[in-house]
Amino acid sequence: MSPDATLVVGGGTLVTMNPAREVIAGGAVAVAGDRIVAVGPDAAVRRAHPGAELLDATGCVVTPGLVNAHQHLTGDSLARSCIPDLLAPGRSIFEWSVPLHGAHTAGDDEISALLAAVESLRYGVTTVIEAGTVAHPDTVAAAMARAGLRGTIGTWGWDIEVGPFTAPPAEVLARQRAVVEAHPRGGLVEGWVTLVGHDLASDELLGGAADLARSLGTGLTMHMSPTRSDPEAYLARTGRRPLAHLDRLGVLGPHLLLAHGVWLDDEEVELVLSTRTALAYCPWAYLRLGQGVTRAGRHAEVIERGGRVALGCDATNAGDLPDVLRAAALAVGLARDARVDPESFGAATALELATIAGAEAVGMAERIGSLQVGKKADLVVHDGRHPAWRPPGDPVLNLVWGTDGRSVRDVVVDGRVVVRDGASTTVDEEALAAAAVEAQASLFRRAGLKGAGLKGAGLKGAGGRTARP
Numbered sequence: 412m413s414p415d416a417t418l419v420v421g422g423g424t425l426v427t428m429n430p431a432r433e434v435i436a437g438g439a440v441a442v443a444g445d446r447i448v449a450v451g452p453d454a455a456v457r458r459a460h461p462g463a464e465l466l467d468a469t470g471c472v473v474t475p476g477l478v479n480a481h482q483h484l485t486g487d488s489l490a491r492s493c494i495p496d497l498l499a500p501g502r503s504i505f506e507w508s509v510p511l512h513g514a515h516t517a518g519d520d521e522i523s524a525l526l527a528a529v530e531s532l533r534y535g536v537t538t539v540i541e542a543g544t545v546a547h548p549d550t551v552a553a554a555m556a557r558a559g560l561r562g563t564i565g566t567w568g569w570d571i572e573v574g575p576f577t578a579p580p581a582e583v584l585a586r587q588r589a590v591v592e593a594h595p596r597g598g599l600v601e602g603w604v605t606l607v608g609h610d611l612a613s614d615e616l617l618g619g620a621a622d623l624a625r626s627l628g629t630g631l632t633m634h635m636s637p638t639r640s641d642p643e644a645y646l647a648r649t650g651r652r653p654l655a656h657l658d659r660l661g662v663l664g665p666h667l668l669l670a671h672g673v674w675l676d677d678e679e680v681e682l683v684l685s686t687r688t689a690l691a692y693c694p695w696a697y698l699r700l701g702q703g704v705t706r707a708g709r710h711a712e713v714i715e716r717g718g719r720v721a722l723g724c725d726a727t728n729a730g731d732l733p734d735v736l737r738a739a740a741l742a743v744g745l746a747r748d749a750r751v752d753p754e755s756f757g758a759a760t761a762l763e764l765a766t767i768a769g770a771e772a773v774g775m776a777e778r779i780g781s782l783q784v785g786k787k788a789d790l791v792v793h794d795g796r797h798p799a800w801r802p803p804g805d806p807v808l809n810l811v812w813g814t815d816g817r818s819v820r821d822v823v824v825d826g827r828v829v830v831r832d833g834a835s836t837t838v839d840e841e842a843l844a845a846a847a848v849e850a851q852a853s854l855f856r857r858a859g860l861k862g863a864g865l866k867g868a869g870l871k872g873a874g875g876r877t878a879r880p
């Protein structure tokens with residue numbers, strides 16, 4: 412006998428993503444507290460839980476919450492579509508991202524994180540792995556919890572000479588340990604060890620971060636090889652490619668989630684597979700920034716060979732929408748096109764990456780990623796009355812190819828309804844939007860930046876075909 416449910420999401424078509432990948436038409440999910448306590452035919456589940464609040468999903472499709480394995484919650488959120496479009500990679504980072512992050516106050520962090528969290532939830536994304544560029548982790552964790560988003564949090568981790576929040580290795584590691592201890596594993600928001608990665612950490616910091624993550628039983632994430640520049644830098648500094656060097660330092664392993672891994676050679680692909688290192692694959696960012704995924708990307712091969720891959724949406728000016736369904740369609744579309752093969756990498760694979768496979772890659776498959784009894788109650792109701800669902804066809808095909816986050820109606824995280832009828836139930840979105848406008852103006856002033864804003868500068872100054880600087 413399952414405990415009394417507090418909430419029943421009933422009447423919808425359940426795409427469970429359980430081991431048998433069952434789809435249950437006319438199904439219901441019962442939730443008690445933060446857990447799923449029943450999944451089955453609607454009438455039977457409702458009969459067993461007569462006192463529960465009903466969220467009617469009749470005519471809708473219900474999925475597990477989606478997983479975003481790489482998302483910057485601060486910095487770019489307040490500079491959405493303000494960075495000129497045709498900039499060399501170094502210029503966008505050093506002229507924009509670095510000053511923005513350097514000028515961020517705790518208030519900016521809070522507003523940024525709320526913007527990103529509310530938007531993510533509205534697209535059905537219920538778990539986010541923060542990418543590790545947060546100045547005020549406790550503030551951001553509180554904002555995630557307030558919006559109702561599950562995820563992980565870390566803080567700036569690099570020991571280069573100049574940059575915001577850089578420090579010697581021992582100090583960086585002490586800072587990381589404090590975040591993990593303040594946000595223990597298993598909570599709605601848990602602490603991870605986060606390095607910036609790339610070629611922006613000493614060997615002492617890289618090794619120390621891996622040891623720290625292992626000893627605290629938590630995850631480690633960092634950026635690596637979205638472009639050719641990391642392999643070039645590691646070859647020049649160490650004589651080895653990045654993953655070969657990380658392997659020698661003992662950094663690779665199942666605790667590690669590497670963001671990107673676009674430019675990997677054969678040996679590095681083997682290392683990813685043999686060490687069970689996970690990759691956060693952010694295909695929109697590579698297309699948006701012209702990083703070469705169509706030429707060099709090996710993610711499809713890693714997936715096919717049983718490697719651990721999750722999807723990410725990166726940042727508001729690199730991938731832009733934190734919409735995992737949109738990333739899922741692109742990920743499998745790129746794989747099919749590269750192979751000129753429409754018989755593999757279908758919608759089922761895409762939805763796995765967005766849910767259960769993504770959950771496995773971020774080390775949370777025992778808690779999230781499928782609609783199963785005992786798991787955390789994170790689920791999404793996709794609106795059957797939305798034009799994208801009319802007339803209804805195969806739900807998995809339509810989730811991936813026919814729609815994206817736009818038709819999400821309701822979202823439950825940890826048993827709590829955090830989006831209802833397409834709007835946040837936890838945050839006043841109008842007040843947040845007004846606060847964001849104010850915070851943006853003040854942030855840009857302090858950082859010495861001029862944003863394109865709503866003035867349309869992108870067409871002439873940044874986006875026009877003759878305007879390349």
Ligand SMILES: [Zn+2]
Nearest residue numbers: 542634670725
């Ligand atoms: Zn990133």
